[in-house]
Amino acid sequence: MTRALLIVDVQNDFTEGGALGVDGGGAVAEGVTAFVRRTSGAYSVVVASRDWHDDGNSNGGHFADGEPDFMDTWPRHCVAGTPGADYHPALDASLVDVHVRKGQGVPAYSLFEGTTDDGASATAALVDRGVTEVDVVGIATDHCVRATALDAIEHGLHVRILTDLVAGVAPEPSAAALAEIAHHGGLLETSSVVAGPSAD
Structure with a gap:
């Protein structure tokens, strides 16, 4: 089995x-680095x-025109090239090893909706490396972490969520x-168990 770590949206x-x-969120950033x-x-x-x-447009309705509903429409965030979009x-x-950008003019939640720096799909980046299992960490549990994990399962990957290395909007x-x-079918595990002697 070949395993990848997927770090979702640990951004300012x-x-x-x-x-x-x-x-x-900051604790997740520190914890992921240590892990x-x-x-x-x-x-x-x-x-x-x-x-x-994108700056200067609604990104396919992702940025609210007026009051956001925090489900489908959101305040401006993570605009390309701004400090808010930085890790x-x-x-x-x-x-x-591989950086994925998602959104870029359209709504996007899952890491699998993004592209790598060389323009490849995130899926291709994993397939090319023979990945069959993924551990998922990052932000936010109830949005982009959820979407990434469910997409990974849909792609036939074995998924573990490291529950102490995610942070959500609301409990x-x-x-x-x-x-x-x-x-x-995803597994819920802690990073301390994964990083222990039995970690593969």
Whole structure:
């Protein structure tokens, strides 16, 4: 089995003080960096996604024209090239092998909707490396982490969510998202168990 780590949207605008900041986002950034360093060599590839939205348009209705409903429409966030779209400084981007940008003019939640720096799909980046299993971490549990995990399962990958390395917008929908992922076959695990002696 070949395993990848998928780091979802650990960006300034999704962490404390950002346009759509969630509580615990900064701790996720720190925790993911520590985890990747601790598990060096355990993953065939580390992939990180970022929202990377266009400036000057609604990105297919993703940016609200007026009051956002926080389901389909949102305040402006993660505009390409702005500090809000940058990785959180506590996430060591040098540990990332493949960078994925998603959005770019259209609504996008799942890492699998993005493209790599060389224009390939995220799916192709994993297939090319023979990945069959993925661990998913990042922000936000109830939105982009959920979408990424469910897409991974749909693509036939074995999925684990590292529950101490995700942060959600709100407790109830985050718990519901984790339950939904588990219902579809995803495993819920902690990073301490994965990084232990039995980690592959």
